[in-house]
Amino acid sequence: MDLALIENLMRMLEQSSLQELDVNDGTTRIRIAKKRTLELDDDLGQDTPDATPAEPAEQGPHRILSGMTGTFYRASAPGVPPYVTEGARVEDGQRIALIEAMKTFNPVECDIAGTVLRILVEDGQSVSVGMPLFEIDAS
Known part of the structure; x- marks a missing residue:
């Protein structure tokens, strides 16, 4: 390494x-x-209430987010079957799409094993950093 x-x-x-x-x-x-x-602003001079545990957030499907700005592609080339479809089983580390940025094709890899519930962007759509691309059911 x-x-x-x-x-x-x-x-x-x-x-x-x-x-x-x-x-x-x-x-x-x-x-x-x-x-x-988490940064707290102590300069306000206010007393803060004791921290109480927040209610658990509603657990939804796991989302795969875009790590860069570029163009999203579901397949390696036009006319080739997509890497994954909705309902497909995926593994951690599996390539599920590509993002083209600066004439370089960058793999989008699943970071959890599960089933693809939804593909949230269209093939050829522009994406930005942090934009949700896929919803995965980890069960």
């Missing part, structure tokens, strides 16, 4: 507005995510 590559990827992620970076060269997969923290 190339530690210099990992350090460069970490530096690139830190300097970008992305929250997560996922790189796969076919043999090695590297996923790096920024740590999310």
Whole structure:
């Protein structure tokens, strides 16, 4: 494993507005995510109520989000069957689409095993960072 590559990827992620970076060269997969923290504004001089556990959010299907801005493609080429269809079983790490950015085709990989419930974007549609692409039922 190339530690210099990992350090460069970490530096690139830190300097970008992305929250997560996922790189796969076919043999090695590297996923790096920024740590999310909750910041409280203590400068207001207000007393804050004791923290009480929030009610659990309604659990919905898992969403696969776009990691970049580009053009979404369901298949590797025109006329070729799509990587996945609604109702298909998918595995963690499986390629499920492509996003073309700067004339480079970047794989979209499933990050959980399950069943594709919905494909949320059309083939050839422009997508942006954080845009939901797929809904996956993890059960």
